[in-house]
Amino acid sequence: MRFVPGFKAASAATLALILCLICIPALAGHDGAKAPKKGILLVAFGTSVPEAKVSFLDMQKQVAKDCPGVPVRWAYTSNIIRHKLQKEEGVSPDSVQTALAKMMDEGFTDVAVQSLHTIPGEEFHQKVLSVVNSFRGIPGGFHKLSVGLPMMTGPGDMEKVVDAILATTPKQRKKGEAVVLMGHGTHHAGNIYYPGLQWYLAQKDSDILVGTVEGTPSLDYVVAELKARKVKAVWLRPLMSVAGDHARNDMAGAEDDSWISVLTKAGFKVTPVIKGTAEYPAFRAIWVEHLKAALATLD
Ligand code: CO
Numbered sequence: 001m002r003f004v005p006g007f008k009a010a011s012a013a014t015l016a017l018i019l020c021l022i023c024i025p026a027l028a029g030h031d032g033a034k035a036p037k038k039g040i041l042l043v044a045f046g047t048s049v050p051e052a053k054v055s056f057l058d059m060q061k062q063v064a065k066d067c068p069g070v071p072v073r074w075a076y077t078s079n080i081i082r083h084k085l086q087k088e089e090g091v092s093p094d095s096v097q098t099a100l101a102k103m104m105d106e107g108f109t110d111v112a113v114q115s116l117h118t119i120p121g122e123e124f125h126q127k128v129l130s131v132v133n134s135f136r137g138i139p140g141g142f143h144k145l146s147v148g149l150p151m152m153t154g155p156g157d158m159e160k161v162v163d164a165i166l167a168t169t170p171k172q173r174k175k176g177e178a179v180v181l182m183g184h185g186t187h188h189a190g191n192i193y194y195p196g197l198q199w200y201l202a203q204k205d206s207d208i209l210v211g212t213v214e215g216t217p218s219l220d221y222v223v224a225e226l227k228a229r230k231v232k233a234v235w236l237r238p239l240m241s242v243a244g245d246h247a248r249n250d251m252a253g254a255e256d257d258s259w260i261s262v263l264t265k266a267g268f269k270v271t272p273v274i275k276g277t278a279e280y281p282a283f284r285a286i287w288v289e290h291l292k293a294a295l296a297t298l299d
Contacts, residue, residue: 039071039108043128044116046076047244048084055242055278062284075099077127096131112294114148116241121190124150148294151286152193158200164282178231179208182251183239185215213250223266233269241278
């Protein structure tokens with residue numbers, strides 16, 4: 001090959017420039033100093049009830065508004081719900097481990113994982129906290145991971161939850177009418193937050209009672225307390241982020257053993273409110289505050 005004078009020099013410079021452009025991203029990948037990329041992983045128990053998903057859509061909008069510019073991904077901790085959605089709808093949010101692995105592959109370096117659970121129970125400890133901890137220290141993995149706590153995780157949260165409950169109690173409730181909150185409840189030590197909440201509520205409104213589907217306090221306790229108070233009317237609402245299967249069936253369903261049936265049979269006039277806590281800005285604010293604290297530790 002023959003060169004005209006001057007061309008060789010220009011060609012060498014061009015070649016050097018091209019090599020540099022090729023090398024920059026390659027070097028960045030080699031020395032481990034990835035460009036920082038912050039992300040949020042929102043983690044809910046999940047729901048397979050289409051109407052209940054409004055809670056998660058509301059939360060998505062809230063986070064986009066309050067934490068602008070940070071990409072958001074989702075995970076469900078319930079294997080049963082994820083598998084059900086996969087089978088019925090052909091698509092489902094990931095588990096926490098799959099979502100984090102995907103975020104790692106996408107180049108996220110710093111991730112705040114926010115639990116949208118109500119209490120720190122089994123779902124939070126086993127499927128959020130333990131999983132996040134297992135992702136720490138993976139070579140070439142995340143720079144920082146932080147965890148945002150569930151809605152009720154400390155004394156400071158309890159008063160905020162009580163205020164949110166009072167602020168979202170139906171305006172039509174008259175004096176002497178009770179409110180019954182249906183929490184999930186668990187065999188896990190985290191169940192203590194439900195009777196704990198009952199104590200905090202009692203300081204402000206002694207006619208608001210907390211019961212649980214699977215833990216303590218039970219529905220029997222709630223019925224006995226309502227009778228002792230001689231109330232006639234009861235507002236029934238879920239203490240869960242979504243108004244899903246528990247709210248629509250166990251709480252307000254037509255079966256004999258639903259809470260509405262049991263309370264009605266016990267002589268109370270019952271009005272159910274089918275609305276998850278994450279549908280109200282007052283409750284969403286508590287989770288978002290925890291998320292902001294988790295994001296702050298990434299800086
Ligand atoms: Co359940």
